[in-house]
Amino acid sequence: MSVQWFPGHMSKAIRQIKEKIKVIDCLIEIVDARAPLASRNPELTSINKPRLIIMSKIDLADPSVSKKWYSYFKSNNVEVLEMDLVNNFSYKLVLDKCEILLREKIAKDKEKGLRKRPIRAMVIGIPNVGKSTFINKMSKRKATGVGNIPGFTKGQQWVRSGDIELLDTPGVLWHKFEDEQTGIKLALVGTVKETILxxxxxxxxxxxxxxxxxxxxxxxxxxxxxxxxxxxxxxxxxxxxxxxxxxxxxxxxxxxxxxxxxxxxxxxxxxxxxxxxxx
CATH class of the missing domain: 1.10.1580.10 (Conserved Hypothetical Protein Ylqf; Chain: A; domain 2)
Known part of the structure; x- marks a missing residue:
């Protein structure tokens, strides 16, 4: 079974994401806790910026398996948070993790006497993992539209949230899945439109x-x-x-x-x- 879905706006979005890398401090990558590796876009994993991975929909995932994924990411020196974005969200945890990622840069800026400015973070992820919900929670208002339809967000926008500025990006898939199992997992968690399956x-x-x-x-x-x-x-x-x-x-x-x-x-x-x- 071949599961492919790559609308034209996704190709444009990937180009725009790579163009904006120079103006951001770190990446916040949202993945689905039920399939943390399958829900990572390989075209975005190679971006060389400090990165925080947020395992969203943790309330839907098997707790014993999620613990193993947390250990897996930590053992690979990746900062990670497990979150139920709807019912158990913490702005402070996210900000603290970003500051840990950027502690060297923050220290250097302080030594130079530079005024502290908000952290600039780009929020990335494939469709329907919770990026818009995340940004709305961070900004404590409805800053972006939220839909349970893959590909709902189709443009980029900056959202100011206290000590952090977030660049929202559309959910983007990649041109070809590495194996059939990846496509199946993404289909089962609702990342690709059911009508094409x-x-x-x-x-x-x-x-x-x-x-x-x-x-x-x-x-x-x-x-x-x-x-x-x-x-x-x-x-x-x-x-x-x-x-x-x-x-x-x-x-x-x-x-x-x-x-x-x-x-x-x-x-x-x-x-x-x-x-x-x-x-």
């Missing part, structure tokens, strides 16, 4: 993953007695019927994908550190 195959992949990794959550959510004919049982248990009282497998598949993406089935992570190396 093969939902039938994607739902089968999602079900197999849940059976292998989160059978208890799956069984509890859909009141299953066994895992032999899950979509059929979901349709029956939820009353997803078509004419003649037949269970709608298509509707059951649609429901599973929707509830997985929105964290309704449970706190689920789609990848663990080391899996990409075959460990």
């Amino acid at each position: 093969n939902k039938d195959k994607l739902s089968d992949i999602a079900l197999n993953f849940l059976i292998s990794n989160y059978p208890k959550e799956l069984t509890k959510r859909y009141n299953l007695n066994n895992l032999d004919n899950v979509f059929y049982d979901i349709a029956i248990n939820r009353g997803l019927l078509i004419s003649g009282g037949e269970p709608s497998i298509d509707n059951a598949k649609e429901l599973l994908l929707h509830e997985l993406k929105n964290g309704i089935i449970g706190r689920i992570s789609l990848e663990k550190p080391g899996e990409q190396d075959g460990n």
Whole structure:
């Protein structure tokens, strides 16, 4: 299954991001805690600027797996924060981390007698990881539009927030995924538009993953007695019927994908550190 989505505005956005690098102090990269590596754009990971990674949607991810990801980033000398951007956000934590990243520059500017100015940070990330929500929380107002549609933000804008100035950027994907699994993970967390995906195959992949990794959550959510004919049982248990009282497998598949993406089935992570190396 090939999952590709690269509208023209994304190519333009990548160029604009690289053009603005000279005027910023650091990067704040937002990733989805359920798939922290798959949700990083390789075209932006090589940018040579101090970087803070924020694992967003932490409330939807498996806590035990998130701890491993936190350790993974720290072991690679990357500053990282875990955040529920909606219900448990801390402006101070973000500012403190940025100041840690820039402590040498801040110290040098002080020695030179330069007046302290706001930190300039560029907020980057792929579509639908929470960049606009992050900026709105930082600015304590609705500075940018928030939508649950990949690619919602299509332009760049500066937002002043106390001791930090944030450059919001559109969510950008890259031209070609390295492997099929990356595209699948991004599809399951809602980074690419569902309308371009093969939902039938994607739902089968999602079900197999849940059976292998989160059978208890799956069984509890859909009141299953066994895992032999899950979509059929979901349709029956939820009353997803078509004419003649037949269970709608298509509707059951649609429901599973929707509830997985929105964290309704449970706190689920789609990848663990080391899996990409075959460990």
